[in-house]
Amino acid sequence: MSSEVQPPTEDGAAGPLPAVTPARVLAGICLAVPIVATLWVSSYTKADPELGGMPFFYWYQLLWVPVSALFTVGAYLLIKRDEKARKAARGGDA
Amino acid sequence: MHTGVNVTALTVFLLFFALVTVMGFLAARWRRADDALHLHEWGLGGRSFGTWVTWFLLGGDLYTAYTFVAVPAAIYGTGAAGFFAVPYTIIAYPLVFLFLPRLWSVSRVHGYVTPADFVRGRYGSKALSLVVALTGILATMPYIALQLVGIQAVLDVLGVGGSGNWFMKDLPLFLAFAVLAAYTYSSGLRAPALIAFVKDTLVYVVIIVAVIYIPMRLGGYGHIFDAAAQKFSTVNPATGKPTGSLVLGPSSHWTYATLALGSALALFMYPHSVTGVLASKSRNTVRRNMAIMPAYSLMLGLLALLGFMAIAAGIGKGVQGFNAQLSVPQLFENMFPDWFTGVAFAAIGIGALVPAAIMSIAAANLFTRNIYKEFLKPDATPADETRVAKIASLLVKVGALVFVLAMDKQFAINLQLLGGLWILQTFVTIVGGLFTRWFHRWALLAGWAAGMAYGTWTAYGISSKATKHFGGNTAEIPVIGEIGFIGLTAFVLNLLVAVVLTLVLKAAKAPEGTDETSTGDYTADAGDEAVAKAPQPAAAH
Numbered sequence: 070m071s072s073e074v075q076p077p078t079e080d081g082a083a084g085p086l087p088a089v090t091p092a093r094v095l096a097g098i099c100l101a102v103p104i105v106a107t108l109w110v111s112s113y114t115k116a117d118p119e120l121g122g123m124p125f126f127y128w129y130q131l132l133w134v135p136v137s138a139l140f141t142v143g144a145y146l147l148i149k150r151d152e153k154a155r156k157a158a159r160g161g162d163a
Numbered sequence: 164m165h166t167g168v169n170v171t172a173l174t175v176f177l178l179f180f181a182l183v184t185v186m187g188f189l190a191a192r193w194r195r196a197d198d199a200l201h202l203h204e205w206g207l208g209g210r211s212f213g214t215w216v217t218w219f220l221l222g223g224d225l226y227t228a229y230t231f232v233a234v235p236a237a238i239y240g241t242g243a244a245g246f247f248a249v250p251y252t253i254i255a256y257p258l259v260f261l262f263l264p265r266l267w268s269v270s271r272v273h274g275y276v277t278p279a280d281f282v283r284g285r286y287g288s289k290a291l292s293l294v295v296a297l298t299g300i301l302a303t304m305p306y307i308a309l310q311l312v313g314i315q316a317v318l319d320v321l322g323v324g325g326s327g328n329w330f331m332k333d334l335p336l337f338l339a340f341a342v343l344a345a346y347t348y349s350s351g352l353r354a355p356a357l358i359a360f361v362k363d364t365l366v367y368v369v370i371i372v373a374v375i376y377i378p379m380r381l382g383g384y385g386h387i388f389d390a391a392a393q394k395f396s397t398v399n400p401a402t403g404k405p406t407g408s409l410v411l412g413p414s415s416h417w418t419y420a421t422l423a424l425g426s427a428l429a430l431f432m433y434p435h436s437v438t439g440v441l442a443s444k445s446r447n448t449v450r451r452n453m454a455i456m457p458a459y460s461l462m463l464g465l466l467a468l469l470g471f472m473a474i475a476a477g478i479g480k481g482v483q484g485f486n487a488q489l490s491v492p493q494l495f496e497n498m499f500p501d502w503f504t505g506v507a508f509a510a511i512g513i514g515a516l517v518p519a520a521i522m523s524i525a526a527a528n529l530f531t532r533n534i535y536k537e538f539l540k541p542d543a544t545p546a547d548e549t550r551v552a553k554i555a556s557l558l559v560k561v562g563a564l565v566f567v568l569a570m571d572k573q574f575a576i577n578l579q580l581l582g583g584l585w586i587l588q589t590f591v592t593i594v595g596g597l598f599t600r601w602f603h604r605w606a607l608l609a610g611w612a613a614g615m616a617y618g619t620w621t622a623y624g625i626s627s628k629a630t631k632h633f634g635g636n637t638a639e640i641p642v643i644g645e646i647g648f649i650g651l652t653a654f655v656l657n658l659l660v661a662v663v664l665t666l667v668l669k670a671a672k673a674p675e676g677t678d679e680t681s682t683g684d685y686t687a688d689a690g691d692e693a694v695a696k697a698p699q700p701a702a703a704h
Contacts (some may be wrong), residue, residue, distance in 0.1 A: 100257040107250040108424060110416040114243075116409065122385025126410045130249045131464045137253045138457035146451050149368060152686075 085158050092151040099144040102135035167692055168322035169496065175505025176321065179365070181338070183358045187346030190353040200546040205351030205553065206276055206528045207442045214451050216356055217443040220521075221452060221497040222459045223359030224370040225430065226366070226441045227305075228313030228515030229468060229579075234486040238470025242395050242407035244415060246467055250423040251430075252433075252460035257433045260453040264446045265597045265685040266437070271694050273520060277525070278437050278593050285596045287676030288604040289537060294611055295589050296533035299434040300559075302582035303526045304431075307563035308575040310515040310522075312488070314339060315567075317508045320492040321371035333568055339512070339520075344560045347520045347555050352442055355520040362517050365510035367462060373472075373507070374465045377498050381475045387468075390475035397459060418637050418647035429587040432527035435518065445689040519560070527555035577633035581622055584636060584650035588614035591654075591661050597685065604676050606664035614657030621649050 106112075107130070116124040194211060203210055212220060230248075248530055266281065275281045279299065283292035306557030314336060323335050378384050388409065395407040411419055430436060473494040479485030495507045531552040536543045543551070566575055575669045592607045627634025640647040687694050 089350070099362055100260055103257055106419045106503065107253045110250075110411065110420045111413075114411045114413075116417065119385075122383055124388060124409060126243060127246065127468070128509060130246065131461065133253050134457050134461045136465060138255060138423050138454055141257055141454040144257070145447075145454050149447065149449065152688075160609075 086151075086155050090151055090154075092147045092154075096147040096151070099140045099147065103133060103140050107133055107137075131135040169320075169501060169504065172496070172508060173321050173323065174507035175502050176317075176509050177231070179506070179509035179513060180363070180512060183344050183361055183370045183516065184346065186357050186361065187305065187343075187350060187354040190346070190357040191350040193353050193357055195483065200549050202276055202528070202531065202545055202548040203274070204551055205549045206524055206531075207438065208352040208356055210271065210442055211444050212356065212442050212448070213444055214448050214455075217448055217452050218455055219359040219363050220352075220356045220442065221436070221439045221456060223355060223514075223517035224343040224435055224521045225456075225518075226459050226463060226514070227306075227310060228511050229309040230463065231366075231511055231514055232313050232316050232488050232491060233309075234463065234467050235470035235491045238467050239473050239490045240407065240469070240487045241648065241676060242391065242409050243411045244407070244419065245470065246464075247419050247422045247426075249460065249464045250419070250468060251426040252457070252463060254423055255427040255430045256453040256456050257462075258427055260450060262594050262597050263431060263440055263449050263453070266593075267440060267443065267446055267449050268687045269597070269680055270441050271683045271689070272687050273680065276441070277434060277529050277532050277593040282592055282596065283533070283537070284591075284603040284679045285600070286439055287678060291608050291611075291693045292533055292537065292602050294608065295592060296529045298528050298585050298589050298611075298615075299529050302586040303434055304559065304563060304566070305523050305578035305582050306435075306576050307519050307522045307526075307559065308566040309579050310519040311336060311340070311563065311567045312572055313515040316488050316492050317511050320489060320496050321508060336567075339516070340560060340564055343516050343520060344523075345559050347523060347556055347560075351440065351553075352496070352524055355524075357443075358520075359464065359517050362510065362513040363459075365506060366514060369507045369510045370462050370466050372395060372503070373469060373495070373498075377469070377472050377476075377494070380498060381519065387475040388472050391471045394474050402638060414646070417640070417643070417647050417676035421640075421647035422637070422650045425648040425654065426583060428590055428654065429583050429650065432586045432589050432593060434529055435522040438521060438525040438528065439524050447688075459700065466491075466555050467484070493516075519563075522558045523556045523563075524552075526559045527552040527563075530555045530559075545647075573630050577630055577658075581619065581633060584618040584653060585615060587650045587654050588657050591658050595661070600675075600678055601665065603665040603673065605673060606668055608660045609664050610661030612656040613660045614653040617656050618623070618649050618653035621653075 113126055113129045115126065118125055120128040194209065196517060234245065234248045237248075239245075239528055269275065269284075270281060271281075273284055275284065277296065277299070279292045279296035282295045283289065286292075316336050381387055392409045395409055398405055409626075431440070440449055443452070469491050473479070473490040476494055476497060478490050478493050479487070479498065492508065492511070496504050499507060502676050529549050535555075536548060540547065588611050591602070591610055593600050595607070621638050623632050623638060625635045625638060626632065636649055637646050638649050638652075639645070640652050
């Protein structure tokens with residue numbers, strides 16, 4: 070495999086993966102969602118609905134902590150797969 | 164409520180303190196190094212920490228005793244506005260996920276120990292590297308001093324110190340720091356890494372117990388928030404405005420969001436955060452940690468609610484000039500049985516020792532690599548570097564101690580607020596450099612200077628009840644007209660200056676400086692050829 074010429078991809082370039090891949094874009098979205106959600110302050114500055122006596126403002130933000138972690142796990146898995154694919158593509162070139 | 168010394172609590176506190184002291188000294192033998200005299204060993208624990216050790220280390224490093232005291236104190240004082248620490252820690256990890264793996268890789272390949280090392284290698288600029296190092300040291304010093312404030316709050320409530328002449332008054336604090344300095348000197352980063360296990364376990368236990376047990380005694384969360392709402396609705400006679408609010412008013416949205424974003428951007432510019440990251444053993448260790456660090460953020464969020472519980476429990480009610488910093492320690496003492504108060508105070512006390520150790524190591528690394536070796540003794544051997552760093556770590560701690568004992572505590576708090584603003588001004592240079600060499604080194608220097616000057620000057624003009632200058636970190640954002648975090652405004656100015664001057668300098672063909680890094684260095688991982696050839700001993704076992 071290593072001595073063979075890589076089959077050209079759709080845009081005609083051979084070898085390494087392009088900088089923008091679906092996995093990277095999805096990972097970027099995973100990372101952006103919690104940032105946008107928490108910076109959109111006006112979406113959660115209200116007292117109702119309460120949860121167990123706690124105003125919405127507080128429980129909503131606390132809820133975002135584990136949710137953001139899930140999104141980051143998603144990004145981690147996507148990037149890990151992408152890096153593996155890149156390594157394989159580079160290995161194929163050598 | 165106790166008036167004298169709380170003996171049971173003090174005994175438990177001292178037992179934990181003795182335990183971590185022994186651990187601190189034994190840590191030198193933990194994962195013993197091949198080449199103990201190399202700065203990577205003392206200053207980065209041999210770059211050998213796996214996912215869990217890194218998680219405890221970073222958690223112990225970022226969520227400090229001062230955080231535990233100051234965040235609920237802010238909630239106690241102002242309500243919703245103090246809760247920005249939660250969005251701040253939500254934003255931080257996805258954000259740094261983008262660039263920390265690149266910083267890890269390039270530092271691993273080239274043997275960089277500090278962020279300023281990277282700047283030196285990337286831009287070939289001694290001046291730029293020096294300002295990054297100095298900004299880091301400047302921002303870290305008051306932060307270490309504030310850890311002492313955290314311990315002091317606990318000791319005050321325990322009834323130790325705070326009376327007699329100045330020497331007797333501060334003796335406990337002095338002893339705690341002397342012990343800390345001794346084992347940091349001998350064990351380096353391994354000491355806080357090992358002690359962080361104890362610290363974080365205690366913190367988790369205490370907070371989980373607190374958020375279940377205290378509301379049970381106070382009649383549930385509903386009652387707690389009602390009591391808080393009642394307190395915040397009272398009008399402050401001096402300003403004619405309510406003292407705080409349970410939900411943010413519309414005029415505070417920008418303040419809340421810019422404080423969260425600016426603090427998140429600044430978090431991993433702090434040298435001690437970078438030290439924790441560079442000590443990990445692979446790229447994916449770094450990434451995995453960004454996914455599991457929010458466990459600490461959840462603790463921080465729950466801890467913040469303790470500020471409301473302190474209100475509901477009537478802490479400080481009717482006391483003239485009550486120090487809000489004491490609200491949570493006092494809440495613990497009033498609510499918990501004595502022995503558990505001891506455990507809770509040990510969590511705060513040890514919570515101060517771990518970050519103080521890492522911060523002093525990070526500051527010592529900066530001094531050694533970017534000032535001593537760069538300007539004073541370029542032919543220093545790795546053994547020289549380690550020796551100098553160890554001594555520097557002692558001096559940094561003595562400096563912090565003098566800070567707290569000799570100067571006004573308010574001054575340390577002011578400086579720590581400024582520190583966040585200052586450290587953010589290194590972001591364009593460091594993170595910009597991780598992705599592109601487009602920025603010109605002189606433009607970055609000018610951008611840094613503009614951000615520092617604007618931020619410091621604006622903060623100087625803010626007075627508060629407690630202090631005439633540097634009384635806060637928010638001001639009107641020019642053009643937008645809303646109140647926002649000064650650091651973030653200064654950061655935008657910094658970026659604009661850097662972009663415009665880069666265009667000018669490129670047009671004028673100003674010399675770019677040499678870049679010793681190559682594209683592949685930023686994605687190198689443990690096991691790659693580039694890492695195997697890296698200029699440092701292999702990781703310790």
